[in-house]
Amino acid sequence: MTQLEELLTAWIPRQRWFAGKGVPIDALTVESQHVLIPGVPGLRVLVVAVGQKGGTDRYQVLLGLRPQGTLGDELAHATIGVCEPAPAGGPVGGPAYGPSSCAVYDAAHDHEMTARLLDRIAEGRGSGAVRFRRMPGSSIRTGMRSIVLTGEQSNTSLVYGEDYVLKMFRRLWPGHNPDLELTAALAGSPFIARPYGWIEADLPDPVTGEPVATTLAMLQQYLRSATDGWVLAATSVRDLYASPGLAPDEAGGDFTGEAERLGAATAAVHRDLARALPTDVVAPDTQAEMARAMVDRLGAAIAEVSDLAPYAQRLRTAFDAFAEVDAPLPVQRVHGDYHLGQVVRTDVGWVLLDFEGEPAAPVSERQRLSSPLRDVAGMLRSFDYAARHQLTGHDQDEGLAEPARAWALRNREAFCSGYAFGGGIDPEKHQVVLRAFEYDKAVYEVMYEARHRPSWLHIPLDSIAALAN
Numbered sequence: 001m002t003q004l005e006e007l008l009t010a011w012i013p014r015q016r017w018f019a020g021k022g023v024p025i026d027a028l029t030v031e032s033q034h035v036l037i038p039g040v041p042g043l044r045v046l047v048v049a050v051g052q053k054g055g056t057d058r059y060q061v062l063l064g065l066r067p068q069g070t071l072g073d074e075l076a077h078a079t080i081g082v083c084e085p086a087p088a089g090g091p092v093g094g095p096a097y098g099p100s101s102c103a104v105y106d107a108a109h110d111h112e113m114t115a116r117l118l119d120r121i122a123e124g125r126g127s128g129a130v131r132f133r134r135m136p137g138s139s140i141r142t143g144m145r146s147i148v149l150t151g152e153q154s155n156t157s158l159v160y161g162e163d164y165v166l167k168m169f170r171r172l173w174p175g176h177n178p179d180l181e182l183t184a185a186l187a188g189s190p191f192i193a194r195p196y197g198w199i200e201a202d203l204p205d206p207v208t209g210e211p212v213a214t215t216l217a218m219l220q221q222y223l224r225s226a227t228d229g230w231v232l233a234a235t236s237v238r239d240l241y242a243s244p245g246l247a248p249d250e251a252g253g254d255f256t257g258e259a260e261r262l263g264a265a266t267a268a269v270h271r272d273l274a275r276a277l278p279t280d281v282v283a284p285d286t287q288a289e290m291a292r293a294m295v296d297r298l299g300a301a302i303a304e305v306s307d308l309a310p311y312a313q314r315l316r317t318a319f320d321a322f323a324e325v326d327a328p329l330p331v332q333r334v335h336g337d338y339h340l341g342q343v344v345r346t347d348v349g350w351v352l353l354d355f356e357g358e359p360a361a362p363v364s365e366r367q368r369l370s371s372p373l374r375d376v377a378g379m380l381r382s383f384d385y386a387a388r389h390q391l392t393g394h395d396q397d398e399g400l401a402e403p404a405r406a407w408a409l410r411n412r413e414a415f416c417s418g419y420a421f422g423g424g425i426d427p428e429k430h431q432v433v434l435r436a437f438e439y440d441k442a443v444y445e446v447m448y449e450a451r452h453r454p455s456w457l458h459i460p461l462d463s464i465a466a467l468a469n
């Protein structure tokens, strides 16, 4: 292992975006390292392969290098470590740093370097191993400073002034990221943030070894006046909890109007996706295959979280019922990881973000056509989360359980009626399919919370206990 690889082995597990938390790293290799901008050897993009439990995941690291002692206070928090002089061809050797020790750091925090990335996308420079692309017909302001967005993210987003957000995809799969694919297909829609460009590099196809153009980052309009759907919903729930004895429609901050408009916006995006990208109607054996995948995911989740085991039979029954639904199931490209944190409310309405799908699934899986009810189920789960998460540690949680249930139910109904009114199929008329997708999402959440936020694990577990009753 090189010195840089040793430093990364200690640093990567501490990053919010690292998907393999809690599992020991068996091996870590810097698979490729490219200077991003000719003449700027201190900014590199690394593809790092991390081996855990017999599998290997690839991550993107934006690495900065400076002679040791020159990093400055502003970037001290981004330090990864110090590399001693490398022999020619060594891990971080290069014309500027070969002979002396150098500090290596997370360059996402270096606004001088990230400004150059924006400039390159604006220029649309595109040849060689790493290519910068500008969306046809768009022009981009340059010379802007960026800051790193803080929050519970699977990726890293850099916000430039009040104009753009550059999302660096951390976990890499060969191929274009569905977020770019779907956002580009929806360009012009009032329900998405306008795409401006992207950065791509070639990654070897795991089977053939052939180079595959892979999205490293996507540049999008930054919606500066937007408020996160989760924050809005959580505020409404808080208002309700602060008004003991009142029903959700009597307490201040009722969310149902927003939930209904969100349902309509979701239906419009589904309609546009179905127009722009392939659609199909699944055959019964494919439906059975989808149900089997749900059962398999349940098995994997139980192996990680044994508290799920008591509900296994009831969940399987719901998945079996889904397999047996005797009605055509239309499928299309969908959001794939739809929840209140993926939508923002602007002055003019709801905007949907992050069409990446479930971040831990291979791209080929995320590109698979699915029922739009899968997204509906995702949002319904999110209403349930919003209602439940503030019960934790609340001194009156017994008394609040009923208002929480009523809040989730009201917003569920409002979202579904907005969805149907906005032109989508009526979710309430497809209960078996909807329920299977809700259970499947809750099972996914059990695994997600166990890995990322163990103190939230009780939320999907409590929902499953209630749903499965």
Ligand SMILES: Nc1ncnc2c1ncn2[C@@H]1O[C@H](COP(=O)(O)OP(=O)(O)O)[C@@H](O)[C@H]1O
Pocket: 149, 151, 152, 153, 154, 155, 156, 157, 165, 167, 193, 220, 221, 222, 223, 224, 226, 228, 341, 342, 343, 344, 353, 354, 356
């Ligand atoms: N274009 C945007 N405009 C305003 N806020 C955004 C934009 N894109 C993302 N955000 C904010 O950043 C958060 C995380 O973005 P997201 O794309 O979901 O990242 P991740 O895939 O890493 O979770 C969102 O919940 C939203 O609050």
Ligand SMILES: O=P(O)(O)O[C@H]1O[C@H](CO)[C@@H](O[C@H]2O[C@H](CO)[C@@H](O)[C@H](O)[C@H]2O)[C@H](O)[C@H]1O
Pocket: 152, 153, 154, 155, 230, 337, 339, 340, 341, 342, 354, 357, 358, 359, 378, 381, 382, 383, 385, 386, 445, 448
């Ligand atoms: O936003 P991401 O693409 O990173 O999605 C992952 O993280 C989400 C949490 O940040 C997670 O969502 C779960 O928690 C939400 C509240 O924080 C809740 O609204 C969602 O319903 C719930 O699924 C998401 O599942 C995960 O893929």
